[in-house]
Amino acid sequence: MAELSKTYDPRTVEPKWYQRWIDNHDFEADANSKKKPFSIVMPPPNITGVLTLGHVLNNSIQDILARRARMQGFEVLWLPGMDHAGIGTQTAVEKWLRKNEGITRHDLGREKFLERVLEWQDKHGGIIIQQLKRLGCSCDWSRQRYTMDESYARAVLEVFVDLYKNGLIYRGRRMINWDPAAQTALSDEEVVNKPQRGNLYYVRYEIVDQPGKFLEVATTRPETIMADTGVAVHPKDKRYAKLVGKSVWRPMPREKIPVVADEAIDPEFGTGILKVTPAHDKLDFEIGQRHKMAVIDVLTPDGKINCPAVPELHGLDRFEGRKRAAELLEARGLLAKAEPYENHVGFSDRSDVPIEPRLSEQWFLKYPKTKEALAVVKKHLIHFFPRHWEKVYEQWIKNIQDWCISRQVWWGHRIPAWYRRSQKSEVRGRKSEIYVGIKPPKGPGNWIQDNDTLDTWFSSWLWAYETMDRKTRKKFYPTSVLVTGPDIIFFWVARMIFAGLEFKPGKTTKTEDNIPFHDVFFTSIIRDKQGRKMSKSLGNSPDPLDLIDKYGADGLRFGLMRIAPSGQDIRFDEKQIEEGRNFATKLWNVARFRQMHGPTQLTPEELECFKHSSSKERPSNTGQRAELECNKHSSFGELSIYAIEVLARLNETIDAVEKGYRDYEFNTIAQRLYDFIWSDYCDWYVEAAKTEIFSADESKKKSALAVMDYVLSAIVRLLHPFMPHITEELWSLLGLGSGSIQFASLPVRAGLALNKDTANKRQLVAAIYETVQAGRNLRAQARVPSNQKAKFALRSKERELAREQETIARLLNASELIIDPNFQAGAGTPIATTVLGEILLIVDVDLSTERERLDKEIAKVEAELRTVEGKLSNKSFVDRAPKDVVELNRQRQKSFSEQLKKLKEAREKL
């Protein structure tokens, strides 16, 4: 066994183990394995992406689940990969080209540009994969996939063709969300609403029949007046009833437009009159359709005014145009007023510019299997964690609209639609012949492929199964769990469910074989200390690599997991990561302490000696299995009461951890492990066991060390999914098992007999620990420095106490501990009462100080006693509360009154 160095150095230990795991192919899944499958597909990060804290959280959770499953004996597949991120990558490469070469994609042309994207991707893409490796992710890298892999891309196109043939994909000229910066259509989900300050302009439209009389129309967008092809009022609005069917003059360019009545108008808003601009507003478009209005487009694709009839505005940017339009109207006396106004405007999620509703020819998908997709979640064939996301999902599905899937970018899966020019028609024009298929049809004519590519999410929605080959799919699909952020519940989670149900990649056609995953765990969203979302532009996102450098990957992982509540936002504070690092150091040091006292003597068999013969078997509450079993192995000897206590707590921890995994409550698991290791094991058990460890009695020493080994072995295994590197290092250095900890079985409950004897011993330990704390408190209050040994006395009738004298003295740092039920102390000796009896600190203190202290203590106990007695004198409480609660209160009453008696006696002597 190698020595443990004085300090733990994650920077050398972590990469060392990761490399070894890779070299051993430990993460590679075997599709032929007989073991039960456990599988996760990684939400593919963008090829342009770099690791953020969000990724760290997300992937740590996946790694934890994968590693735990491996220890449970599953055949584990954690399938990693990347997303080509159409718009995002194209934008990144364009930016790079502009900066480095001063050229645009149009300078290069489609083919050349795509070559440059691939070049760029090889050079700068996929950094995140290396970063995930540094985090310790146990992905099967041999199966790493990419949404642009040839076979994957082919599958995407095939799906398109199929859906087209089934009539679910269609091409149509409709209002879509146009991103003037990226110059592409977007789906509804890619538009986010933001409040915007602006003005509400009241524009005067002259009534044709009644020259000199005007209608006032409120609008936030005067720059679109030139595209007005009507005004509308509510049919029941009496103010304007007479005008319906007549015409007004559009202010600029001056032209007659009709007044129509339409239910969609809110009479309460503004003046109750809406200017109808079918080309630039979704609602207006619908009104326009109903009343057969013309559609005039006055904006260019990049958001500039296109209206030669009003030369003052023509060519201006849309926002500049808005200002100028208002000025023009004002100059012509057609602006009644303008008032400040705040409304919500849709912004492009990616470009962060206001989107422009635009009439455009695009490809749409009518979502398949929406009802079924809702049903599988509502019937819990798919479980959402936390559950409240079900409602969000339901609400979205119920209001679902067709999905605009075509994008006017070059980088992506090019739409497999082909057009043949017929005479005098444009490629995209209506008269051209269309063919949908992966390859252009043979035969005469020049078939030209559609210029558009598919929404990136149209490829991601196949991710759960298209990443797997046939054999892998047979073994590992449906996947066990999906771990992802709630922000992509619509983008990705819902659509993957649709895809699974529609394309049926499973073993059979049964629904349960085709859902993409059984569980979905939605992670928290990480915010900064002020509660703001982490973002590049705010610069409030710490680089996880720096954090790994400072605190180790294990420290980062553990620190983050301990504070990550399920389904709520996390406020990130580096302090929390520091705690993770400190915890790793604590673990390291307690292991080092163990190792200083010689090598592990326990055989693997002995390490499992408490294990039940069958995991199904419940701990017996009659027998004394643990002791019997352990007595077979000399190393354990007779367990000390402290050993029994720590083993019992270990059992409780194992149970809590198991429940935590069932509920996906990672913070609970982390916290329980933290508390058990730091407090129960290090602070109490190890300190108490030092008596035996430093004892001359070899059998006692051996027993204590054996228990330490047993617990340490359980600890590192429980902790391994969270902190893979340090636990592997300790597993190996302490010689706790042969082979890698990754495939060691998880610890099971120690078979402690749950009998009266154990209960009594545990009670005694609790009493001792309480007494120790009371004694330390006396020491602190009497201002005896903690490095100075002090003399204590314990008045107790407890019979078993004598054999614990040395340990109690050690825990108190006592020079001497007198155990005597009749011990007489001088006046003014500080005294405290516990369930064991009274503890006294033999030291002279000022009488008045001690009086004061006792008075306070008495007051405290009196208050407690009053509360308890109040309860017990309440007949309803005694009759109706559960028995154990009443009993507990009775005990407390007894204990408090005894304490009070003792304290008062001591007080009277002063």
Added chain:
RNA sequence: GCGCGGUUAGCUCAGUGGUAGAGCACUACCUUGACACGGUAGGGGUCAGAGGUUCGAAACCUCUACCGCGCACCA
């Protein structure tokens, strides 16, 4: 407008019917045979507010206030 969360110590958060908790920060003592990235002890809370259910409410119900998120509307 509809829906979903949240409000507990100075800070970050646990706690879902029975003695209000942790970490950090703070105060005091301590480099004692693993650990100062540490140990010991301590101070600090009308559990957002009001009402209700209950023997008993931080927890369950109703309402209110404030914060956050999603969806819809937004001329």
